[in-house]
Each structure stands twice: as structure tokens, then as C-alpha cells.
Amino acid sequence: MTPTSEITSSTAVPVPDSVQAVPAAAETVLREMFDVHRATTAQISPVVATLVDQLAAFTLNGGKRVRPTFAWSGYRCAGGRTDEAIARQALTVCTALELIQACALIHDDIIDRSDTRRGRPTVHRALEAQHVDRTWSGDAGHYGVSTAILLGDLALSWADDVVASRDLPAEIRDRVQPIWAAMRTEVLAGQLLDVIGEASGDESVDAAFRVMRYKTAGYTVARPLQLGSALAGADETLSEALGAVGDGLGIAFQLRDDLLGVFGDPAQTGKPSGDDLVAGKRTALLALGLQAADADDPAAAAELRSMIGRPLTDDELDRARAILRDAGAERAVEDHIDRLVAESFEALDAAAVDPSARTELVTVATAIAGRQR
Amino acid sequence: MTPTSEITSSTAVPVPDSVQAVPAAAETVLREMFDVHRATTAQISPVVATLVDQLAAFTLNGGKRVRPTFAWSGYRCAGGRTDEAIARQALTVCTALELIQACALIHDDIIDRSDTRRGRPTVHRALEAQHVDRTWSGDAGHYGVSTAILLGDLALSWADDVVASRDLPAEIRDRVQPIWAAMRTEVLAGQLLDVIGEASGDESVDAAFRVMRYKTAGYTVARPLQLGSALAGADETLSEALGAVGDGLGIAFQLRDDLLGVFGDPAQTGKPSGDDLVAGKRTALLALGLQAADADDPAAAAELRSMIGRPLTDDELDRARAILRDAGAERAVEDHIDRLVAESFEALDAAAVDPSARTELVTVATAIAGRQR
Missing domain, CATH: 1.10.600.10 (Farnesyl Diphosphate Synthase)
Structure with missing residues (x-):
């Protein structure tokens, strides 16, 4: 062997x-x-x-x-x-x-x-x-x-x-193991939800947030923060606080990405204009837009639905953006991001976190959010 | 979370x-x-x-x-x-x-x-x-x-x-971990070798044996035996002996399967006649047959090659079997199985193994080999 x-x-x-x-x-x-x-x-x-x-x-x-x-x-x-x-x-x-x-x-x-x-x-x-x-x-x-x-x-x-x-040391492995196990299950579950949601055409806001939470926020920010804190022997209270901070920041990052995927400037994002719409990505932005348009302007909702997951002309793209804007979805997502970031930093302030480490985390979080702008 | x-x-x-x-x-x-x-x-x-x-x-x-x-x-x-x-x-x-x-x-x-x-x-x-x-x-x-x-x-x-x-207990995890790690790497490497061998048309006997060793023998018999022995705190000598026993038995089982995949009776194997040939499986039996025919009867080797990986008539299948038999491949594989099984049981006898457990292992090994006949 x-x-x-x-x-x-x-x-x-x-x-x-x-x-x-x-x-x-x-x-x-x-x-x-x-x-x-x-x-x-x-x-x-x-x-x-x-x-x-x-x-x-x-x-x-x-x-x-x-x-x-x-x-x-x-x-x-x-x-x-x-x-x-x-x-x-x-x-x-x-x-x-x-x-x-x-x-x-x-x-x-x-x-x-x-x-x-x-x-x-x-x-x-x-x-x-x-x-x-x-x-x-x-x-x-x-x-x-x-x-x-x-x-x-x-x-x-x-x-x-x-x-x-x-x-x-076994001590380190013991602390890490439950977080590691949960993280892998969650990200794979999030990926499954994403695939199922796309196939089944699930347009709900809930579904979009659930995918974000498991596929992105937990896996990218919350669980890594908790993993690191476990390595340092963090207690349950700190671990939970970092989990909440990470979930909030992670969802905020993804929502920012979603906005850029529709409204972003290709020169800045490095991706084609309206990439997410063309790809048929079921984002929270789109879910919120469809939900609001269904209630207020069914014709616009139908028009928007017809533009998901296919190549779009510049005029069509502009129209899709206008529908999302008029439905209040762009504003709602912006507000949600602001609220999540504010709450996350408040939660961080409330936690028993080393002050210099707190500053570093805020810097990193801001840099990552900023890079995506 | x-x-x-x-x-x-x-x-x-x-x-x-x-x-x-x-x-x-x-x-x-x-x-x-x-x-x-x-x-x-x-x-x-x-x-x-x-x-x-x-x-x-x-x-x-x-x-x-x-x-x-x-x-x-x-x-x-x-x-x-x-x-x-x-x-x-x-x-x-x-x-x-x-x-x-x-x-x-x-x-x-x-x-x-x-x-x-x-x-x-x-x-x-x-x-x-x-x-x-x-x-x-x-x-x-x-x-x-x-x-x-x-x-x-x-x-x-x-x-x-x-x-x-x-x-x-950390003690159990410590004993298991290196074997577990090696086993997963080996089986995945074996699967990769199998896919690459089929794509590249690797006909060598070496390649066929390497795939058997890693994809089948190690993963199915040798590493499980070692894993179990590690759970009981086996020393390095016993672990190596069980690894050798498992490699031998595992390869013997696979060679038996290879013979059945070409010469087996569908009524007994539950698979279509000549299944492996039709599927284009690069078995040791086929590699040995091609190697011998290339040396002794190039026309037969060419004929056999033309029958790999496509649907075959009963006559073609009989002809393929005749070529493998005439090339001495069937006999060589049978002999190799007998030698591997004999050596494995000798190695088991030489190892410091609990006598009743030895008897059980021989029974299981024989049952598994027998089931495949």
C-alpha cells in the first residue's frame, strides 16, 4: 500500500x-x-x-x-x-x-x-x-x-x-468539529436549494434569502468566523454573536452583489451588464421586484418574467431595471443592506471582542463590501 | 445558524x-x-x-x-x-x-x-x-x-x-485517521486512473493491475481490514500483514469478476453475456490477452481490439472468448487468482491473528469470492 x-x-x-x-x-x-x-x-x-x-x-x-x-x-x-x-x-x-x-x-x-x-x-x-x-x-x-x-x-x-x-491537538479538533460539520452540510444544502429553486422556478423572497443564508452567508462569513473563534477557545456567547455578525454581513455582501448583477457598471464589475438577469439567477432583488410588481403592476411583472434567463438587448435591460426600480425593489435591497450592516456592527460592539481584532474585522468587511461596489 | x-x-x-x-x-x-x-x-x-x-x-x-x-x-x-x-x-x-x-x-x-x-x-x-x-x-x-x-x-x-x-475517543480517531486519509486518496486516485486509462486507451497489464489495486483491492479489503485493526489498537506488523492479505484477496476477487465479465453465464452473474467486453472495460484479463496475442498472433489481437467497447453478436463474443483462451489469458488469470488466494491465507496464518477471527475472515473471503462465481 x-x-x-x-x-x-x-x-x-x-x-x-x-x-x-x-x-x-x-x-x-x-x-x-x-x-x-x-x-x-x-x-x-x-x-x-x-x-x-x-x-x-x-x-x-x-x-x-x-x-x-x-x-x-x-x-x-x-x-x-x-x-x-x-x-x-x-x-x-x-x-x-x-x-x-x-x-x-x-x-x-x-x-x-x-x-x-x-x-x-x-x-x-x-x-x-x-x-x-x-x-x-x-x-x-x-x-x-x-x-x-x-x-x-x-x-x-x-x-x-x-x-x-x-x-x-485533540482539543483543537474537538472545538472545530461541530462547526466544520455544520458548515459543510449547510453549504451543500444551500447549493441543492439553489439548483432546486432554479429548476422549480421558485420566485419567493424566502427561497432567495434561504439560499443566500446557507450557500453564501453561513459558509463565507458566519461559519469561518465561528471556526476561527473556536480555534481560540471562544465560549458559546461569543460564538453566537460572531455567527449573527457573519450572517448579517454575508447576506449584505450577497445583496450588494445582486444589485451589481443588474445595475452594475461592467467597467467596474468586470461582468457583462445585467449578467444575473440573463443567467436567470433567482436573486432576492428579483424576488422582491416580482412580488411588488405582482401586487401593483401585473403587466410589468409579466414583462419582467419574460426577460429572465435569456439574452437581452440594451433596451430590454433598461426596461427590466426600470421595473425593478419602480417596484421599489432596488430601494428595498439598499435599505436592507444598510440595516444588516448596522445591526452586524452593533452586534459586534456588544460582543466581548478584542478591540484591535474588532477594528480589523470591520476593515476587512468594509474592504470586501467595497471591492464589490 | x-x-x-x-x-x-x-x-x-x-x-x-x-x-x-x-x-x-x-x-x-x-x-x-x-x-x-x-x-x-x-x-x-x-x-x-x-x-x-x-x-x-x-x-x-x-x-x-x-x-x-x-x-x-x-x-x-x-x-x-x-x-x-x-x-x-x-x-x-x-x-x-x-x-x-x-x-x-x-x-x-x-x-x-x-x-x-x-x-x-x-x-x-x-x-x-x-x-x-x-x-x-x-x-x-x-x-x-x-x-x-x-x-x-x-x-x-x-x-x-x-x-x-x-x-x-481521541485515541480511536488518532489510530483511524492516517488509514482513513490514505484510503480516500487511493480510491479517488484509482477512479481517476480508470477514467484516464479508458480515455487514453491504455492497454498495459500494469495499468489494469494499478486500477484494481487502488480502486478495488485497497479500498474494499485491505484498508477496511487495517481500519478495523487500528480500531482495536493493532501494531504496525499486524496492520501490514492485514494490508497484504487484503491486497491479495481484493485483487483475486476482482480478477474473478473480470473472468465472469467475459466467460460468465448470465443466468448466474445476472449480467448480460460478455458485459465487460461490450462496455470496453480495460481489465487485466483483456490486457494479458492483447499482450500475448500481439506477440503470438497479431491478426487475432487486431480482431480482439475491434471487438472492445461495442455491441457484439453471439458469434463475435464466442470468437473473443476463443482468442483470450488461445492466448492463454484465461488460464493465466485463473492461476494468478489461485496464487493470490494461497499467498493471502499464508500471510494470514503467519500473522498474529486471533484464531476464531482468522476462521471468520476466511469464511467471509470465501463467501464473497464464491458469491461472485
Whole structure:
């Protein structure tokens, strides 16, 4: 059998001295993890190691490391120590979130039939192209999807290996485990809800908020904050407060994204104008707009419905925006964002959080919200 | 956030009094696990809980529980205790193998584009049919694949949650973790090798054996035996011996399956005659046949190659069998099986294994090999 390999916290990784330093530190940790996996899988077969290299390149290509950053912020909020050995173990666990995210993105890109991500071909498309280049036999598209499913599974398994590793003190594993378990179930449930909602044409505001909460807010902000705080031994009260802060901020970020997906300037967002409408994305903005228009202006509601999920001319796009604006949906979402952010920062103020860590979290949250504007 | 839930070892589960009792006990454990997951996901959304019910039904529908059985056998070989609390914890870990297997089967059925399994529609096909029944919008086939990918991911995550659960003593988790990690990497690497081998038309005997070793032997027999023995605190010597026994037996089982896939009687195998040839499966039998025919009878080798991966008439099938027989491949595989089984049982005799557990393992191994005849 292949010798087992384990990920150990390396002494080469610098402990982040601020949340801004987390992305670079996390990337160093990821590189070390993939070095180990490359070596282990090369013993099974060099062709598998080559695919692992592609998984590594995908995981390391860009990405803002939002989840490790929030997790580290949660660690610091709960007074997590920065002496080297302990902080490195915490950083390793925070970084494992990027392996979950690699799986989520790879599988999501298959589900969304996306061709590109971060300016490069998605994993299943890149693997499909290799099949074509090598003039292999069979259906290249199906080969790409098949191998990408398996690479996503590997990333998910390796994330779990990090958190379960016996190189981490059992005390840390015990604190992390229930949050880690809940987070994975929630994000997968959120993805299922998203797929089901799109297929069933669920237009309800509730459904849109539920997907946001589980697929985005919990997974991206609330659970990472709680994970980090657990690493520092946070009590239940602080954990719950950080969960509430994270849910509020996470939903606010997503609502901001939803506004940009319809009203955003392509020059600033980097995405085509009205992208979400064309893609037929069931956002809260759209749900609110349809709900209000159904009550006040059924003809406009019908018109808006006819413009979901198909290519739109500039005039049609302008019309869709006007309907959402007239229905009060744009304003309602803006107000909701303001309220969520205010409540989140109030909740943060009320919690027993280290003051410098609080400032850092506000800075990070504002930077992430700002980047999306 | 959704309350976290954890799987605990139930007092309602009977401890198996023999390896034959493992399947029933494992099913009771699985039912309890799914009850918890159903309750947790119902709090997220009833539609997700409904999909979890389908995952549960798939996992509980048949299946011989081979992996938990070998794991339990490994536990007993290493002298694992049968007093209730400890044995139940061991059984819970052994049973988690069935959740890994649920993911492997669901994702494999997508990869193999299989329509049925155990006489029922595969998960992605069943979900596709629901989409059609409900006259939902979008591509029903793609919906089936998308939701099946995510249900497989859930099963994989839940398997890992069992093994990482803080309800298990840290001592047990520490022993299990490196084997669990290696096993998941190996089976996924084996699946990747299988997909790559088929696409690249790799005909080598080496490639066929490598896929068998990682995708089947290690995952089905060797690692489960080692996992179980680790639960009982086996030392490195015993673990290595059980790994060798499991590799040998696992490869022997697969070779027997390969023979049946070409020479088997449909009335006994329950599969169409010559199934593996028609499916284009790159078995060791085929690799050995092509290798020998290339050397001795190139015309026959070319003829055999022309019959891989397409529908065959009865005459063509008879001709393919004759070529494999004349090339000595059938005999070579039979001899190899006999040698592997003999060596495995010798290795088992040489190991410090509890005598009654040894007898049970031989019985189980023989039953599984026999069932496939």
C-alpha cells in the first residue's frame, strides 16, 4: 500500500501579523499541502500527480482567500494567541477552508456549465481540452466532467484530512468539529436549494434569502468566523454573536452583489451588464421586484418574467431595471443592506471582542463590501 | 445558524456477534445516522430533507456491506473487544465506509453514465425522472447530474464527520485517521486512473493491475481490514500483514469478476453475456490477452481490439472468448487468482491473528469470492 502522508504545520509559514497578511500566508500553507499530496499521489501514478498539479494550480490561481481571512479574524476576535506553534496550527485549519472552496467551485462550475473562472478555463473545461489535444477516445466533454468531479472529491477529502489530522491537538479538533460539520452540510444544502429553486422556478423572497443564508452567508462569513473563534477557545456567547455578525454581513455582501448583477457598471464589475438577469439567477432583488410588481403592476411583472434567463438587448435591460426600480425593489435591497450592516456592527460592539481584532474585522468587511461596489 | 448535530453511538444498535451479523448491524447504524441528517437538513429546508431521504434509500437499498464486514473482521483479527460501548464505537466507524461507498457509487454512476444499479434507477437518473414528472424548467438530465453530484458530496462529508466526531475517543480517531486519509486518496486516485486509462486507451497489464489495486483491492479489503485493526489498537506488523492479505484477496476477487465479465453465464452473474467486453472495460484479463496475442498472433489481437467497447453478436463474443483462451489469458488469470488466494491465507496464518477471527475472515473471503462465481 502507499505510505500514508499527513499534513503537518510547517515552520516555514509566517504567522500573519494582521488579517491583511492572511491570503499570502494561506497560499504558503496551500503550497505545502499540495507538495505533500503531489508526492503521495505520484507514488500511486504520475498521471494522477499531474492532475493534482492542475488542482493545485486552480486552487492557487487568484482567489481572495475570503474564508481563511474571516476565520483568522474570528480567531483574533476571540483572543487567539499569536505565538508561533499555536497560531500556525490555527492558520492550517483556516486554510483548509480553501480546499472546501476548491471542491465547491469545481462542482459548481459543472452544475452551472461555466466555461471560465478568474479569466481561465474552468477545471472541467481545461480537462476536456486536454482530452481533445491528446486525441483520446470517447466524449471529451464527459471526460472533463468526470475527472473534475473526482478532483473536487479529492479536494473535499483533503480539507477534511487537515481538520481531522492527529497532528493537531485533540482539543483543537474537538472545538472545530461541530462547526466544520455544520458548515459543510449547510453549504451543500444551500447549493441543492439553489439548483432546486432554479429548476422549480421558485420566485419567493424566502427561497432567495434561504439560499443566500446557507450557500453564501453561513459558509463565507458566519461559519469561518465561528471556526476561527473556536480555534481560540471562544465560549458559546461569543460564538453566537460572531455567527449573527457573519450572517448579517454575508447576506449584505450577497445583496450588494445582486444589485451589481443588474445595475452594475461592467467597467467596474468586470461582468457583462445585467449578467444575473440573463443567467436567470433567482436573486432576492428579483424576488422582491416580482412580488411588488405582482401586487401593483401585473403587466410589468409579466414583462419582467419574460426577460429572465435569456439574452437581452440594451433596451430590454433598461426596461427590466426600470421595473425593478419602480417596484421599489432596488430601494428595498439598499435599505436592507444598510440595516444588516448596522445591526452586524452593533452586534459586534456588544460582543466581548478584542478591540484591535474588532477594528480589523470591520476593515476587512468594509474592504470586501467595497471591492464589490 | 442551524444547530449543529452529531452522530453518537446509539445504545439501540446490537454489537455483531459474528462477521455475518455485520450487515444488519451496519444498516441499523446507517438508519440512525440518516435520521439525524434528515432532522438537521429539515431545519434548513424540507426539500433538502426529501433529497436526503433519497440518499438514505439509495444507501440502504441492498448492498452487501462488504467494507464494514471486512473492517469488523480486521477489528476482530486484532483482538477488538466486544464489550458494548467500545464495540459500538468501532461499528460506527466501520459503518462510515458505507457513506464513502454511497458517494463513490453515485459519482461513478454519473461517470459511467449508468442508468440502473441494484435493479433500480441510479441516483442521477431517479432525480432526472422527478424533474420530468414535475415538469420543471431546464434540462432534466443536467438537473439529475447536478443534484446527484451534491448528494454524493454530502455522503462523503458525512462519512468524514463520523470518523472525526468528538464523540469518539481521541485515541480511536488518532489510530483511524492516517488509514482513513490514505484510503480516500487511493480510491479517488484509482477512479481517476480508470477514467484516464479508458480515455487514453491504455492497454498495459500494469495499468489494469494499478486500477484494481487502488480502486478495488485497497479500498474494499485491505484498508477496511487495517481500519478495523487500528480500531482495536493493532501494531504496525499486524496492520501490514492485514494490508497484504487484503491486497491479495481484493485483487483475486476482482480478477474473478473480470473472468465472469467475459466467460460468465448470465443466468448466474445476472449480467448480460460478455458485459465487460461490450462496455470496453480495460481489465487485466483483456490486457494479458492483447499482450500475448500481439506477440503470438497479431491478426487475432487486431480482431480482439475491434471487438472492445461495442455491441457484439453471439458469434463475435464466442470468437473473443476463443482468442483470450488461445492466448492463454484465461488460464493465466485463473492461476494468478489461485496464487493470490494461497499467498493471502499464508500471510494470514503467519500473522498474529486471533484464531476464531482468522476462521471468520476466511469464511467471509470465501463467501464473497464464491458469491461472485
